[in-house]
Amino acid sequence: MTSIPKNLAKTLDKLIASQQGLYREGKVADYIPALATVSPELMAISVATLDGKLVGAGDIQAPFSIQSISKVFGLVMAMNRLGDSLWQRVRMEPSGQPFNSIIQLEWEKGIPRNPVINAGALLVADVLASHYSSSKLAFLSFMRHLANDENIYIDQNVYQSELIHGNRNAALTYLMKSFGNIEAEVPEVLSHYFTQCSISMNCHQLAQSLLFLANKGVDPRTNEQICTRQDSHRINAILSTSGMYDQSGEFAFSVGLPAKSGVGGGIIAIIPNYGVICSWSPPLNKFGNSVVGMNLISGFANELGLSIY
Numbered sequence: 001m002t003s004i005p006k007n008l009a010k011t012l013d014k015l016i017a018s019q020q021g022l023y024r025e026g027k028v029a030d031y032i033p034a035l036a037t038v039s040p041e042l043m044a045i046s047v048a049t050l051d052g053k054l055v056g057a058g059d060i061q062a063p064f065s066i067q068s069i070s071k072v073f074g075l076v077m078a079m080n081r082l083g084d085s086l087w088q089r090v091r092m093e094p095s096g097q098p099f100n101s102i103i104q105l106e107w108e109k110g111i112p113r114n115p116v117i118n119a120g121a122l123l124v125a126d127v128l129a130s131h132y133s134s135s136k137l138a139f140l141s142f143m144r145h146l147a148n149d150e151n152i153y154i155d156q157n158v159y160q161s162e163l164i165h166g167n168r169n170a171a172l173t174y175l176m177k178s179f180g181n182i183e184a185e186v187p188e189v190l191s192h193y194f195t196q197c198s199i200s201m202n203c204h205q206l207a208q209s210l211l212f213l214a215n216k217g218v219d220p221r222t223n224e225q226i227c228t229r230q231d232s233h234r235i236n237a238i239l240s241t242s243g244m245y246d247q248s249g250e251f252a253f254s255v256g257l258p259a260k261s262g263v264g265g266g267i268i269a270i271i272p273n274y275g276v277i278c279s280w281s282p283p284l285n286k287f288g289n290s291v292v293g294m295n296l297i298s299g300f301a302n303e304l305g306l307s308i309y
């Protein structure tokens with residue numbers, strides 16, 4: 001399907017060069033104050049392929065707050081633990097609402113639209129907090145395992161900042177609890193969720209960690225089955241329809257890859273049977289997606305003709 005450019009590094013260098021200065025079109029997230037301290041000019045793109053290539057350009061070694069990209073990993077863990085019963089507590093439909101919207105959750109009786117909006121990820125956090133004796137440790141170990149790097153860490157500054165400014169997430173969780181859809185105590189769920197959002201990783205680490213989703217659930221580096229083939233399919237479907245929040249339709253229209261963004265400015269995109277792209281640039285558009293990060297991924301995907309549609 002894909003013609004791999006002979007010089008992937010050169011393609012990525014050119015893409016980074018094409019984005020100089022464009023970070024000014026976005027705004028670094030400040031509703032979690034610790035995120036606002038990051039330099040807006042940093043940017044990076046990495047591509048990891050199933051046949052073992054790892055190529056990048058820009059600030060590829062700089063760690064950033066993975067934020068909502070953590071929702072993908074939490075979902076894998078919850079699917080592995082709960083199996084199909086998870087889908088009685090969260091749906092798989094696009095929400096058409098901002099990622100932290102509360103309005104739909106009451107109409108729909110505490111059942112979140114999908115696991116990658118905040119309400120859905122908090123539901124997943126409840127599953128993990130209720131099914132692991134130490135879900136935060138289990139999550140961090142999972143991330144270190146997938147990245148094959150024991151140095152991956154939780155940024156305590158970001159964690160504290162999320163906790164202090166987490167009233168919207170608390171409201172979402174209490175509302176779900178009022179409908180009987182949250183098992184653990186709300187502070188415990190929030191603590192798990194803020195912990196996973198506060199993990200710092202760089203583009204190389206994130207791209208490599210998600211290779212299993214481009215390879216039917218199997219990590220091509222180790223042949224380990226990280227999730228079932230069916231769950232890999234399902235996660236990619238959810239990322240295609242909801243991973244870029246209420247800009248998911250436009251992203252499918254213009255790029256055509258399953259993807260997930262975070263308010264730290266990171267975006268991951270899965271290229272089935274080929275590899276994973278991770279881009280990063282902190283300033284966001286009004287949907288909470290990185291402006292330059294989206295340009296980098298769409299530039300790469302369009303140049304190589306990677307759309308899955």
Ligand code: DON
Binds near residue numbers: 197
């Ligand atoms: O809960 C929050 O609002 C953040 N910790 C994560 C939100 C996020 O990354 C949404 N992404 N675009």
